[in-house]
Amino acid sequence: MGSEHVAAAQPLLIGLLLLWSSYSKFRDPEQADRTALPRLVGESRAKPAYQTLAAIEALIALALLAPPSWAIEAVAAAALAVGFTGFLVYSKVVVPEASCGCAGKSAKPVGYRAIARALLLLATAAVATTATAGWWSAGPALGVLVVEAAVFVMLSAELDRYWLLPIRRFRIRLSHPYAGTASSTAPLAATQRRVLLSPAYRAVDGMLRSDIHDYWDDEDWRYLSYFARYDGRRATAVFAVPHGDTTPESVRVAVVDETSGLTLYRPTVLATTG
């Protein structure tokens, strides 16, 4: 298996990659709006430019895949790869939020992986220009393509969900980084939700002026205080939420004047207001 065979094998990989890229551009031309194309060629010309590029990709791909093998096909692919690399670098510098639009749906902005992939495509195309025979005569050198294809997959953000996320899911199933976070103390968000759903909250809702100001636990209860206005004066509304009883009616409330320490209002028969 000489370097000549390896070079001869490249057009197969390049051709398949360009077909994939071309197909996804034809399937969803609206992706053009998310790339840097509108900035480069103008809003109205972005979609036609995107589709023209797809057509060029398809043409080069088919020329590479079908006999006879001419060096000019690989040169065209190399030129295309140079164009891709330049466009991606332009995207990253000028329109950093633009997506690559290379292949498949991805809202991800152009990253180093996309540029590395374009450079790899350029490298394979450059190797292919030295080929003297068609890929069908490459023989065992086609095995090299498996390794190259794997690298292409790893550099493709569009394909992460097919291999990277499953690997991460599997790793987390073995040992979850947050396995020990469960605790018997209810988080504040849970208490707040119980307060919001309680008749006690409905009874004083119109008086509340602030968000939660303070909260604390004491024996069987958790307390939440809000600033309120009662009869035109400043007051504090304090809710008592029992740890044990989870019924909405178990939440109690009082409106307190903190300067005098007197309770101004305490709804009593809460169940009927619910």
Added chain:
Amino acid sequence: MTTTMDRRSLLSRAALGATGLVAATALGSLAPETAFAAGSQFADAGQPDPNFAEGLITGRNQDLLQVQGSDGRMHRIQLTGVTSVWKLRPTTIDQAKIGDGLYARGVLLPDGVLAAEAVWVNIVNLTVAITSIARSGVQFDHHGQKVVGHVQSGTTAAVYNGTPAVSDLSMLKVGRHAQVIGAWRPGTNEIDIATIYTSN
């Protein structure tokens, strides 16, 4: 500290009904006009709400904040002893620092200062996909943007399938969509997670 303890114990006793009720007129005062007599101005149609402000804190003089709104407007916001401040959790007014972003609700005073009743510092509400979970943080994809969420033990809560919040984060899964309420760390793409809503 003692005053906080005294205050809390007074409020606790009041909430549980251990203190006497003073106002016999309590029921009469429940009329809506009483509840809304606090003096808030109502917004004119098409005009910005006068009782609300948002932006980045560009200056702080004692408890008066200088805030630059995202629409270019400048706000002056007065924090008081009766302002609630949220910064990942309910906290104290000294936590609003220069460089922080905030939302404030309160009463606009005649001199143009907003007397804040509630302030939310650096609060963010993101719809994301979970792309990776590690001890150092949870990685999110927020419409193509990478955001790192940090778990704060004792504060971070998770809501699975709409059930009540729990502190157990071990049911978070890679690939799931989630909504995250958190506190942004200014100048970074990192947040501290307050509550994460997802499915399990």
